[in-house]
Amino acid sequence: MSTIKPLPELLINQIAAGEVVERPASALKEILENSVDAGAKKITVQLQQGGVKQIRVMDDGTGIAKEELLLALTRHSTSKISTLEDLHKITSLGFRGEALASIAAVSRLTLASRRRQSHAWQIQVDGKSVSKPEPSALTSGTALDINDLYFNIPARRKFLKSEATELAHCDEAFKRIALSQAGIEFVLQHNGKVRRHLRAASSAQRIQSVLGEEFGQTAAFVDERSADIYLHGMVALPAYARSSRDAQYFFVNNRFVSNKLISHALREAYRDVLHLDKHPAFVLFLDIDPESVDVNVHPTKTEVRFHESRALHQFIFHAINKALASPNRETKTEESMQPTRSFPAYPRTSHAQPGTVSQPASFYRTLFGMETNSYQPAPINTAPVTPVENSGQFAATEEKQDSHPLGFALGQLHGVYILAQNTRGLVVVDMHAAHERIMYEKLKQALDNHAVPMQPLLIPVTFHADGLEVAVVEENQTTLDQLGFEIAILSPTTLAVRAVPATLQHADIAQLTHDILREIREYGASQILTAKRNEILATMACHGAIRANRKLTIEEMNALLREMEITERANQCNHGRPTWFETSLADLDKLFMRGK
């Protein structure tokens, strides 16, 4: 038996580094936070080789005194809190006093700093050994040089990815801080080239310069206060949400956080307006009493807990709901790809597409003038078949129709609905919703059987991707493979899709891939095939399903009806809405006061 002994300080810090400094981007985040906490007005970041070779951050903040330089690199040393009360009302980004110590334990680091009215000094750490403070030429603030991350822990270094991937993660960390600190000027350089230069600006301007003008122009402002909460920022309207999936930024007291409660509130708020693309885009700031939120949940401080979580959920939900429903939204929103769910107002004959229906217009006019929600969709295969009493025209095919509860297609209405007749009367099917359900169930079954049939593409679909998307491809080959995708990285900004799940071969492949990568990134590889499996399947299904205004032949419509009959839960779409309803001849007769 070995004896119990305390771990050496260096090893303690190296263990902690595993949590705090996962990759260059996490080191960058910590250092940027320190510069913000030091009251900097300008922060310059210089990266070499995605930050793996070097991360250099310079600020013009308060600086560190010569005699405190070593302390700054010592574990559990901080200038930000000193009592338990302080911990309960954190207003700085840092407070745990472990970031610099952790980074110093796994890199070659130089810390130079100058306090106002004083000279500049620097110290160097090389894994174990720390130099004495030496005079430095620094003119103001603090400059931190981190070289060769994980040079002394090869096992860890192995996990670092390509330069482009690490750079993409660094860029994301930079964006998060830059978005939340609009008043600070930021510069980001990589391998000597300036990638971003953000001058001090208003929050709205900063959001535009980080996320692009398109976001700014199509987003709605949020500005909602309660007694002790203030939520402000911008939320993309559904039209934009389709074209940029990566913009999801939520800050609590200027700290970027990821929190289930918040995500849920946002998703709920977007639910009604975002049928097709289920990825809202937003930059939101929640200002809240620091005492009502716990930020000391995880070393990286991106997780938070709220004391009044229910009330907060409601507050966020209503604020976003309101912003999305604001009147000027309509003018900015492009036409949604999703068919309209409400029935056309009576009468709408002038918009009818000639030739798509074979019954007199008045028939449908009357139908859609009726209260529609009184029709409950009958469960497939279980609805009792009522005998046809008053119509000779069904007699001939009755036997055949009995085995087909959804009947046979008559035509297509407004490019959205399939009209069919069965033995009981009329069936109206929302073709996109129904097809989506079928796709979903098929994909689910295939994934359960570990056999999503892949369709190699004759000509691979190549498209421009951002660094994070490339990173997701690089890191999730197995997951993608299981989902039925083969995606190759052609260059740091180009992806090529070589194969997709067979059921999705007619989808917009680039858009589909963007969405899938987005979800894998959002949920993480470990969740995507487990807890979040249904989400990703729903996304895939939505892409595979026929769109509104696709002309279908009678044969195609009948094929869809037959598929519905053999698909579980086909009577509701993936969003929980009904996919079809039926109205009996008796009901129609009543409407026309027949036989009275």
Ligand code: ADP
């Ligand atoms: P924390 O931020 O949690 O206090 P760190 O290890 O990140 O812990 O930093 C330790 C201390 O070093 C900070 O509390 C702060 O006093 C000092 N420090 C770090 N970076 C800077 C900086 N850029 N400017 C001024 N002081 C800094």
Ligand code: MG
């Ligand atoms: Mg810190």
